[in-house]
Amino acid sequence: MSSIEQSGTFALGDRTVKRLGYGAMQLAGPGVFGPPKDHGAALAVLREAVASGVDHIDTSDFYGPHVTNRLIREALHPYSDDLVIVTKIGARRGDDASWLPAYAPEELTQAVHDNLRNLERDVMDVVNLRVMFDPHGPAEGSIEPTLTVLAKLQQQGLVRHIGLSNVTPTQIAEGKRIAKIVCVQNQYNLAHRNDDALIDDLARDGIAYVPFFPLGGFSPLQSSTLSDVAKRLGATPMQVALAWLLRRAPNILLIPGTSSLGHLRDNLATAEIVLPDDAMKELDGVAGVGVESPQH
């Protein structure tokens, strides 16, 4: 058994993926804008992730824009049959690197075609609708007009499965009436736990929950409890933060982001860490500490 298989597996649409995956956002330039600072290093991270057994990569054409998808294609095409690439649509980048909604039917359609072209795929495995009523966190509002467009693209055979990102439970319920929802991608980590109840509800329905900013995103998690537990277990704080997520619920799929081979190796080694009950309990108390301001 390769070490990351020890993280277990969960269904993502009609595929089963390992619970330790990889998020590609950090491969773009500063502010997730423009090319990477080291093109070769970015390719090396992607290749090592897959060589280590990662079969779930999260990306978007608005990372760069177009940068991470093109890196994925350059590093990994032709793709192995078991690789699931998940993208998201619903946003675009301004010239000043801002994150703007892109909800018009033609923008959503173009976004799916851009992802297909840049990744060199005929069909996307999973496309998340990234809801942008408030770019920084879930906010109520009907997703029917946008999700209906994505559902049509699915009916046309361009998209196998649909997920939702930055959404409320009400929007998920609305979404389920329009299309089968296979995953939800919201901000969640040891310190930012607004979705605790939602995760358990989704687990009961067999829907994957994919936390973004699992390590705190642009402001990595910092907590003395986290550091203490890590020291006791002979692990790094970031590994413990990931191990906590793996134990938190069986439907959590991890996509930690890194541009560093060393961090990638650390993150994938998390599969071998089993948090004892007392450590889980201590870490459960961290919520509310070190909450960072959300980004995309």
Ligand SMILES: NC(=O)c1ccc[n+]([C@@H]2O[C@H](COP(=O)([O-])OP(=O)(O)OC[C@H]3O[C@@H](n4cnc5c(N)ncnc54)[C@H](OP(=O)(O)O)[C@@H]3O)[C@@H](O)[C@H]2O)c1
């Ligand atoms: N749906 C959405 O709206 C949304 C929003 C944000 C992100 N995402 C997705 O979620 C993925 C994960 O989020 P994220 O990458 O923003 O944040 P993250 O995984 O919480 O953290 C990434 C940050 O942690 C650092 N890091 C990674 N591994 C580390 C380690 N072992 N030790 C120390 N530092 C480490 C990275 O720097 P180095 O590069 O130096 O390692 C980077 O600064 C993204 O890649 C993206 O695919 C989705």
